Amino acid sequence: MHDHRATVEAVFRSESGRIIAGLIRVSHSFDLAEEAMQDAFAAAVVSWQAEGVPDNPGAWITATARRKLIDYARREQTRRNNENQLLYEYESRSNPNEEEMNQPFEDDRLSLIFTCCHPAINMEARVGLTLRTLGGLTTTEIARAFLIPEPTLAQRLVRAQRKIQQARIPYQVPAPGSLPERLSAVQAVLYLIFNEGYSASSGDSLVRRELCAEAIHLTRILGELMPNNPENMALLALMLLHDSRRDARSTKDGHLVPLEEQDRSLWHRDQIAEGIRLVERALGRRNVGPYQLQAAIAAVHAEARTAAETDWKQIAALYALLSASHVSPIVSLNHAVAIAMSETLEQGLALIDGLGSCGELDSYHLYHSARADLLRRMGRNREALESYHRGLALTTNAVEARYLRRRISELGLTSGIE
């Protein structure tokens, strides 16, 4: 006999985002939609066992969940003896038939993603809502991935859902006038999810990989829903190109391996190929945005067969473009490193020191470790040691701290600091 539980789970993975998006549209409520969908999946486990899996499982779940919504509305109606829009809407056809279940259902996911990532919702809740509704992750899974207590996350999500209702945050794709701005807010949420999974901080590494995979999955959906948007393509490319290095960037015992020292045969070639294809398509269009430039930089790294073959001149040029449109001290720092690698170490160091004197980067551990790396390459080991120690004092990340300690011990200098 078939394991129908596995089938139900597979349908959940692939269809839950679309199903819940449609249910929110008809119920005007995240809560009711979630409850109805859960009930429908629970019913599926029983029903599919007895009657077999329907031809269109997603439509079956949708139709069943809609019936649940009507049931809830009835119950509510009885309780309050009040009018209810939902009941009126469905009263005439409260028993969905075969025909209804086989109807293609509308894709409301784009509305859902814009609502979940609305700037009027706080950032943590945007991430949580997106992962839970579109990604189908549970609150427990999200809390574990972001290392926050589950009740804290649950409360944030409840508050956000209440705000969506009370402040009437619309459930729709924004008007053309505000679309570019709102789309970049969506992209920022997806990229944040990816980076949370990708950044080598503490936590369960398996959960973190799943977070990266989820971010890629959601960005793929965004790309399907809004095809031809070059920044969507580029964001997906950027994630794929970074994720392709996942097996090479840390050792089995959790040591960070810098790009330069990675075993490039461990890079996932299929992801690199797709990433590069996407970058090329994205760059073929006008209006080069920040994700296109970042993805192009990642592609240059991916194309180098060895670290020594890296085209640092091109990377420096791309960072120059990026810092011209996106003023950020971190971009400037990366630009300085690329100049050090493509021109001379002295030129790079001069740029880095110039950035440090502005003060903004002085409390950023990567600033000091980047500076230390250049000093080490120049053979100025004493100064390198000092910078590594400053970086070490500033990082809260165990994996990075371990990497910096390794560098310090490799300098072979004794110091009284540690």
Next chain:
Amino acid sequence: MRYMMLIYSQENEAATPEDMHAVARAHKAVMDEALARGIFRAADPLEASSAATTVRLQDGTAIVTDGPFAETKEQLAGYYILDCEDLDEALAWAAKIPTACAGAAGCIEIRPIREFPRRVPLNA
């Protein structure tokens, strides 16, 4: 749905009568547009927070103090009530309402007005 838009501005004593006129003209333009669209419900400017009095009931006694509820850099300076379809429309209107006073930027807080159902069942 009605949204209340609370205008928070810095109270700049250096503001000249010309500055005040310019702000008033900008408000008039927003009000005219909202009126023409049929979504205008109310709007008023407030006197400066130096005219504010705060009353707080403590153990049944009204404690009266001089000044606003909170001493902040930006003070409540006025409000609009506009009837908008959703928060996105409200946000678009809020962006049109002037908040600056003689160059010092302010902000708008948007609060949905709680609507009560028209028919409240008596024996629910």
